[in-house]
Amino acid sequence: MGEIYIGVMSGTSLDGIDVVIIEFSDKDENDENIKRINVKQSYSHSMPIDIKKDVLSMCQGQKTTLSEVGDLNRRLGIVYAEAINEAIKLSSIDPNSILAIGCHGQTVWHQPPTKTKTTTTTIITDSQKNDGFTIQLGDCNRIATLTGITTIGDFRNRDISYGGQGAPLTPSFHKYSLSSSKETRIILNIGGISNITLLPSNNIIPVTGFDTGPGNILLDSWIQLKMNGKPYDKDGEWANQGKINELLLKSLYDYSSSFLNKLPPKSTGRELFNIQWLLNVIESIKDNEKVRDEDVQATLLEFTCRTIVDEIIRIKNCKIDRVLVCGGGCKNKLIMNRLSTLLKDYDDSCKVSTTDEFGINSQDMEAIAFAWFAKRTLNHQTSNLISVTGASKETILGAIYLKNNFEN
């Protein structure tokens, strides 16, 4: 039997808490054909409305007090533990056989260092001078206590302390699970924010990865504002009723140019792409009353797909054979169709599908990655890729909250 770990992810979309229980069997890491990741249980727990509301107000820069931060940290820790215990119950796995939980936590603020390397040769190594930090809430003490399982959290700040972006972290897992010596692949995760990982077929070109901009975040924000109670635009049905407004599309680009024009490494979040930002962009265009709500949605979908493909086109040093999509966005048929069209226009031979076809459930990808990071950390192995985050060193990530012996 392999080693059992739990991974927990709740992303910027705030749609839910994804929990996976994984058995890893690393018999032969070099054999691409051996299935090393066995998903024993996959469970999604809905995010309580009050927590969602408080996270949203905190991460959009509203004034908040330390006691509110502490209380949200506590409540999130409890709800993560509930989700984990429910997944364990469903799986009938003995909790004592689970080595550790890797819990990403809920990001409420992400501020990567402003001075990072601009080429692969200049690296900011001075940990004292970089001004980056990131905050993920969800008290791991509570999780360890309420589950009786060693819990690992705060995965991003160690990379930032070495001058990295602290994000994206998943490329090292993509490399482990989906790289191929036969073709160059891109793994595209469309969560609230979108990020890509380039997995070259050879070892000469390094693995790279970065945030491309919005994923579902703007589409979700707009429908939530305009259609009270609808959490997201199922299959892009509403967007499909609208027409792309070129003026708005241009403004969306203009208002995010500082991020979009930046060269990797780069990462972003709700600090930039939020509903207030979107309302400002709409306000900025002439005759904005004439733009119907469904036209805004159609334009947001176009903006989302184009900013992803813009970055893929920017990759000049290798030919992309396949794009594998994961995250909630790949359930949106209109997004998938538009992405395929844009990618085919660029390179007719490029294949597009979801990661499901390659053995990793597209909805579980990030949670599985955090189970894998927990395993790496417990084994004192590094998990960040410096070619991705821009950190000066590969480092062990996270803080370990050990279970108590009496909880055995």
Ligand SMILES: Nc1ncnc2c1ncn2[C@@H]1O[C@H](COP(=O)(O)OP(=O)(O)O)[C@@H](O)[C@H]1O
């Ligand atoms: N059937 C669907 N149609 C359109 N969008 C969907 C569908 N299913 C999921 N989504 C989108 O996926 C989002 C969740 O994606 P997820 O990968 O969990 O993001 P995050 O990592 O930010 O939590 C939802 O908020 C929604 O926008």
Ligand SMILES: [Mg+2]
């Ligand atoms: Mg989610």
